[in-house]
Amino acid sequence: MNPSFSANPLTDLHQLLQYPFMVNALEAGTIVAVIAALVGWFVVLRRESFVCHTLSVMSFPGASGAALAGLPLASGYFVFAVGGALAIAFGSRVSGRRSAMQESAVVGTVGAVALGLGFLFLSLYGGILESVETLLFGSFVGITRGQVETLFIVALLAGAVLATVGRPLFYASVDEQAARADGVPVRALSIVFLVLLGMAVAAIAQIVGVLLTFALLVAPAATAQLLTDRLRLSLALAVALAVLETWAALTLSYFTNEALGFCVTTIALVLYACARASRELRR
Amino acid sequence: MSLVAALRGAAVAHGAATVWSGVDIELTAGEFVGILGPNGAGKSTFLEVLLGLQGLREGSASVLGAPPGERRERIGYLPQRRSFDASVRVRGRDLVALGLDGTRWGTPMPGTFGRRRAAARARIDAVIAEVGAGAFANRPIGECSGGEQQRLLIAQALARSPDLLLLDEPLDSLDLPNQASVSALVQRLCREDGITVALVAHDVNPLLSYLDRVIYFARGRALSGTPAEVITTEKLSALYGAGVEVLRRSDGRLVVVGQPDMPAHHHGHDH
Ligand SMILES: Nc1ncnc2c1ncn2[C@@H]1O[C@H](COP(=O)(O)OP(=O)(O)OP(=O)(O)O)[C@@H](O)[C@H]1O
Ligand SMILES: [Mg+2]
Numbered sequence: 046m047n048p049s050f051s052a053n054p055l056t057d058l059h060q061l062l063q064y065p066f067m068v069n070a071l072e073a074g075t076i077v078a079v080i081a082a083l084v085g086w087f088v089v090l091r092r093e094s095f096v097c098h099t100l101s102v103m104s105f106p107g108a109s110g111a112a113l114a115g116l117p118l119a120s121g122y123f124v125f126a127v128g129g130a131l132a133i134a135f136g137s138r139v140s141g142r143r144s145a146m147q148e149s150a151v152v153g154t155v156g157a158v159a160l161g162l163g164f165l166f167l168s169l170y171g172g173i174l175e176s177v178e179t180l181l182f183g184s185f186v187g188i189t190r191g192q193v194e195t196l197f198i199v200a201l202l203a204g205a206v207l208a209t210v211g212r213p214l215f216y217a218s219v220d221e222q223a224a225r226a227d228g229v230p231v232r233a234l235s236i237v238f239l240v241l242l243g244m245a246v247a248a249i250a251q252i253v254g255v256l257l258t259f260a261l262l263v264a265p266a267a268t269a270q271l272l273t274d275r276l277r278l279s280l281a282l283a284v285a286l287a288v289l290e291t292w293a294a295l296t297l298s299y300f301t302n303e304a305l306g307f308c309v310t311t312i313a314l315v316l317y318a319c320a321r322a323s324r325e326l327r328r
Numbered sequence: 329m330s331l332v333a334a335l336r337g338a339a340v341a342h343g344a345a346t347v348w349s350g351v352d353i354e355l356t357a358g359e360f361v362g363i364l365g366p367n368g369a370g371k372s373t374f375l376e377v378l379l380g381l382q383g384l385r386e387g388s389a390s391v392l393g394a395p396p397g398e399r400r401e402r403i404g405y406l407p408q409r410r411s412f413d414a415s416v417r418v419r420g421r422d423l424v425a426l427g428l429d430g431t432r433w434g435t436p437m438p439g440t441f442g443r444r445r446a447a448a449r450a451r452i453d454a455v456i457a458e459v460g461a462g463a464f465a466n467r468p469i470g471e472c473s474g475g476e477q478q479r480l481l482i483a484q485a486l487a488r489s490p491d492l493l494l495l496d497e498p499l500d501s502l503d504l505p506n507q508a509s510v511s512a513l514v515q516r517l518c519r520e521d522g523i524t525v526a527l528v529a530h531d532v533n534p535l536l537s538y539l540d541r542v543i544y545f546a547r548g549r550a551l552s553g554t555p556a557e558v559i560t561t562e563k564l565s566a567l568y569g570a571g572v573e574v575l576r577r578s579d580g581r582l583v584v585v586g587q588p589d590m591p592a593h594h595h596g597h598d599h
Contacts, residue, residue, distance in 0.1 A: 090418075207435065209433055209434065211436075212426075212430060212434055213431055213433065216426045219418050219423065219426075220410070220423065220426060223426070223427075223430075226381060226407055227431050276418070276422055279417070
């Protein structure tokens with residue numbers, strides 16, 4: 046492979062799509078971007094960014110645990126992210142209500158335990174994980190057909206769950222007290238959402254890497270919510286931003302050899318900063 | 329006159345602590361009732377009982393002809409002290425819409441323009457106009473003032489055209505002119521739409537001229553009656569166990585002074 050960037054976008058695109066691994070990467074990236082934007086939109090609304098970051102850290106014990114047990118990496122990602130989500134969901138409730146203080150304590154603890162377990166598994170495993178850098182910052186080179194298919198199924202599942210609970214979840218997210226009094230199963234919804242978030246994080250972390258998953262989940266949604274206060278428009282905008290950012294990052298990553306996660310984060314943060322600046326200026 | 333809600337010999341406890349007991353209260357159709365009393369007296373708890381969110385330890389309750397909780401869709405409720413900070417980027421009208429269909433499963437899909445959708449939109453426009461929130465309903469709720477937020481939240485509680493409206497401290501954090509205009513608005517809903525309203529407040533004075541009846545909670549008991557019956561120096565002093573004085577102004581209006589719990593002393597901290 047000898048990437049060279051030309052001034053003609055069509056030539057560049059043609060060059061990109063010549064390689065099957067690049068096609069896989071584009072497909073996986075697109076799927077992941079769509080889930081990230083949809084789930085992230087609710088994360089921003091629910092102010093659960095910290096939870097989101099902690100769940101992405103779960104991928105570290107996930108990856109090292111899977112290596113130790115000789116299982117595929119993806120299974121470790123999913124088991125640990127969903128397990129972490131459940132621990133947070135059940136640990137951070139005080140007499141049935143969401144308690145911000147308890148939640149941040151539990152989330153912090155889960156994050157610390159995750160790091161500890163990750164190192165424990167790593168030392169038990171004895172070897173070096175194939176590529177720690179890939180684990181942390183993501184790579185698109187090794188994405189297989191099977192991975193793309195798994196991601197697609199996860200996305201369908203996540204989409205179906207969100208389509209079913211969307212409205213009451215929105216109610217519970219912006220106005221928990223009224224929703225609870227109105228008979229919305231607030232607690233059950235928050236557990237469902239955390240599990241969904243765990244699944245999304247596990248899917249995203251495989252592509253973007255553990256450390257930068259957070260950026261793809263939160264930044265496009267936060268940017269969209271800054272740009273418009275119309276609900277459906279901001280949801281659509283979040284998806285569009287996430288997909289475009291991922292495509293741009295894949296292209297950039299291909300031509301510059303920088304890690305994919307780094308490229309996604311940089312682009313996402315620049316756009317977020319622009320949105321913030323334009324809002325501040327409009328005031 | 330038809331009975332909208334009734335408690336008979338009711339007692340409520342949180343854990344081992346009894347909040348109030350021996351309470352007999354009736355709400356009749358179309359009346360505007362003020363629920364008063366000091367902090368922690370159990371005013372919010374009373375509304376939670378009517379909603380079926382809080383069970384009784386003794387006695388019985390019925391709401392709209394059924395046990396509490398069964399007629400939930402015919403009750404509008406404004407929970408106590410909600411506010412939205414400036415970062416909440418959700419428009420007031422989207423919040424009002426949640427009062428109409430927020431509990432329904434599913435997700436509103438773009439491009440569904442059915443008759444139900446049009447009816448919902450018309451209903452939301454109507455309640456927004458009713459509470460006078462048209463000018464700010466399309467702004468993010470976090471950017472609305474406390475009084476504007478309160479109006480939008482009342483619209484949310486009204487969205488399903490309830491028969492019974494339970495408002496927990498809707499006057500909290502409003503200035504005096506706004507307290508008067510929200511009180512007048514609620515009274516109009518009572519008179520024109522025949523909605524029964526129970527409104528919790530700390531200070532009876534701004535409300536006094538609008539209320540049909542008052543229910544005082546204090547020291548584990550409740551006292552109910554028309555303002556003229558209940559709001560007397562003797563009754564209130566006995567209920568509070570402290571010197572409360574009821575004065576009659578030159579225009580005939582009553583003024584209660586020396587309530588142990590006047591907002592001016594108590595509420596400085598949470599604004
Ligand atoms: N979830 C709860 N668990 C335990 N005790 C509670 C709970 N909710 C309320 N209480 C207690 O019940 C009593 C009545 O509370 P309630 O909220 O009904 O008072 P209130 O009259 O509405 O007060 P305020 O004016 O401060 O709103 C208080 O003593 C309170 O401490
Ligand atoms: Mg209260």
